[in-house]
Each structure stands twice: as structure tokens, then as C-alpha cells.
Amino acid sequence: MEVVLHAGVHETEADRVVKCLLRNIDRLHAEGVSVPSPGSYRRPLRDALALLSDRAPDPGARQQLLTRVLDGKETDRLILSNENFFCVPKLAVSRGKFYPLAETKMADFREFFSEDHIELFLAIRNPVTYLPAVFAASPHDDFATFLDGTDPLTLRWSELIDRLRLTLPDVELTVWSQEDTPLIWGELLRQLGGLAEGPAMAGEFDILQEIMSGEGIERFVSYLTDHPELSELQRRRAAAAFLDKFALDEAMEEELEGPDWDELTVDLMTELYEDDIEEIAEMPGVRFLNP
Structure with a gap:
């Protein structure tokens, strides 16, 4: 069986993915x-994985x-989604990294579903907007406390992807930029569903x-x-032209609350993020969804 985990990240339309897939449930069911x-499954899976810290x-x-989860029914491909799979928002940035527990959580997931083929789907987002959004979703009142001593200029999504690839070389990894979501939404839904x-x-x-107007x-x-x-x-290119x-x-502007x-800092962070995207897109073993 193919087990697909959509792990967010936080503040990247994660719940919307599930809702939109459910709108296509008849088409998906027809494809197994x-x-x-x-x-x-979120709580039962979390509880089951928590036991793996000290035993098989x-x-x-x-x-x-x-x-x-399946109510006794057979399936060829199972899609699970949880933006809190790696951690809750308050722990999303720590020790100078995005999601420092990500590879450990994924290793447990891989062990639990050892009989299955695993795919991981992960969105990334410009730290300029991602950090304030996740800070707002956390219980922290102080942005510096939320950052836990991390310099935002040093954060790289590619570092997170590297850790996941090194720990789980057999797990298929699909990554996309949240900023591209309006243009690649259809492809993302199809890739999640394994549809042609x-x-x-x-x-x-x-x-x-x-x-769009x-x-x-x-x-x-x-x-x-x-x-x-x-x-x-061709549909994506047409969408880009109309947009x-x-x-x-x-609708294209975002308010930054917290920092x-x-x-100059915003421009530099954005430039570093764009360079980071290019690096991720070239990583072996990573499928990057481009508009």
C-alpha cells in the first residue's frame, strides 16, 4: 500500500488540501x-508513534x-494530513532550524508503516511571512522568545529537506512553494492522489x-x-498569464505582525528564500512542483 503523509508545514493551507481532496472523493475512490x-487518525496515530521512542x-x-481509519475497506493509496505532525507551532523554529524534530518524527512514521511505500508532501513558505504567521498561531507573546535565539537570516528550508533525505532516503519527497500554490493547486491535488x-x-x-478579479x-x-x-x-501557464x-x-499583500x-531585511530574506528554492529544486530525490 502507498501511504502519503501531507505534513504541512504550518500556515500553508494544510486543512484546505484535505477539504479539496474530499470534494473529489468519488474520483479518488475510483482510483483506489x-x-x-x-x-x-490524528490522535490514534500520534499515540501509536509516541510509543516508538523506547520500543518497536x-x-x-x-x-x-x-x-x-478505513472501516475494514481495502485501499491502494492512503492519504493522511496533519500540519502538526512534526510539532505544534510554538516549536516550529528552534536551535537555528525549521522543525528540528522532523526527521525523528518521520523515522517513527516510517517504522510504523514499514510494510508500505511512503511518500511525504511538504510545502515551504517565505520566512518573511511564514515566521510572523506561525508566531501568531503560537501561544508566545514575544517574537524573540518564539525564535528561541534563531537568526531568521540563517534559516533554510533546504537544511530541513537535507535532514529528511539523509534520514529517509527511501521516502519519496514532494515539495512546493506556498507562494506558487494558486498556480499548482490542481497538480498538487493530482500528485497527492497519485492520479494521471x-x-x-x-x-x-x-x-x-x-x-484574481x-x-x-x-x-x-x-x-x-x-x-x-x-x-x-498549458493550463498553469494560462493561469499565470491571466493572474x-x-x-x-x-489580496497579494500580507501584513507582518511580530517582527x-x-x-532591507525583508528584501534580503526574500532573496535568500528564492535561492533556497532553487537549491531544493535541484536536490536529488526531491520532486519540486513548479508553476
Whole structure:
């Protein structure tokens, strides 16, 4: 069986992924793909993995979880999603790293599902907006306390990906940039479901609709209707062209709450993030979803 874990990260539309997959549940079921309700597995899986710190999985533990999650039904591909899988928001940055416990958590997950083929899906986000957003989701009142002594200029998503690849070389890893999500949303849903290229998924353009004018989205949908032969890549390129012309400026802007970074710092962090994306996209064993 293929077991897919979508582990966020925090503040990257994680819950929206599940909701949109569920809108396509009939199509997914027809392909042997299961998307159980997160409430059916998040706590039981967390409790089962917590026991692995000092012992091997109990015989039958995997099957017990699957029976509960799948209600006794067979499946070829199981999609699990939890943005708190690595940790809660207050622990997302520590010791100068993103998610310092990530590889340990994934190693436990791999051990628990040792009979299965594992895939990990992970979004990344510009630290300029990611850090304030996760800080706001944490119980911390002070941004410096949240950073735990970490210099934001030294944080690299590629360092997290490196740790995961070194610890779990047999786990397939798919990564994308949150900033590209409106343009690659459909491809992401298909990759999660293990689906071949085909008709648009239900909800494929929902995010695009939120950042594009009504006229723009109407023209875009009309264009797709008139050109049903377009490939996925061609649809993404068309979306980028329409977004470039009809984007809502106010929807593209984000307020930063917490840090008092000046414009130079913001620009530098963004430049470092863009360099980091290029490095991740070239990493062996990593599938990076480009718009």
C-alpha cells in the first residue's frame, strides 16, 4: 500500500488540501485512493508513534489503525494530513532550524508503516511571512522568545529537506512553494492522489479565484472551456498569464505582525528564500512542483 503523509508545514493551507481532496472523493475512490477524516487518525496515530521512542511497534498496531481509519475497506493509496505532525507551532523554529524534530518524527512514521511505500508532501513558505504567521498561531507573546535565539537570516528550508533525505532516503519527497500554490493547486491535488493528468479537479481554481478579479476569473474559465485540449502545463501557464493581468493587489499583500524588520531585511530574506528554492529544486530525490 502507498501511504502519503501531507505534513504541512504550518500556515500553508494544510486543512484546505484535505477539504479539496474530499470534494473529489468519488474520483479518488475510483482510483483506489482513500482520504479518511483527519479526526479518525490524528490522535490514534500520534499515540501509536509516541510509543516508538523506547520500543518497536506492537504486532498488529498498524492493522488496528488501518481497520479503524478505513472501516475494514481495502485501499491502494492512503492519504493522511496533519500540519502538526512534526510539532505544534510554538516549536516550529528552534536551535537555528525549521522543525528540528522532523526527521525523528518521520523515522517513527516510517517504522510504523514499514510494510508500505511512503511518500511525504511538504510545502515551504517565505520566512518573511511564514515566521510572523506561525508566531501568531503560537501561544508566545514575544517574537524573540518564539525564535528561541534563531537568526531568521540563517534559516533554510533546504537544511530541513537535507535532514529528511539523509534520514529517509527511501521516502519519496514532494515539495512546493506556498507562494506558487494558486498556480499548482490542481497538480498538487493530482500528485497527492497519485492520479494521471486529466480533467480539472473540483476546486482546482478556488485559490486563484480569491486573488484574481471577477472579470479575470470569468475570462480564464471561459478560455479553458474553449480550449479543453490544453495540458496541465498549458493550463498553469494560462493561469499565470491571466493572474499577471487581473491579480487583486490587496489580496497579494500580507501584513507582518511580530517582527520589526526593515525593508532591507525583508528584501534580503526574500532573496535568500528564492535561492533556497532553487537549491531544493535541484536536490536529488526531491520532486519540486513548479508553476
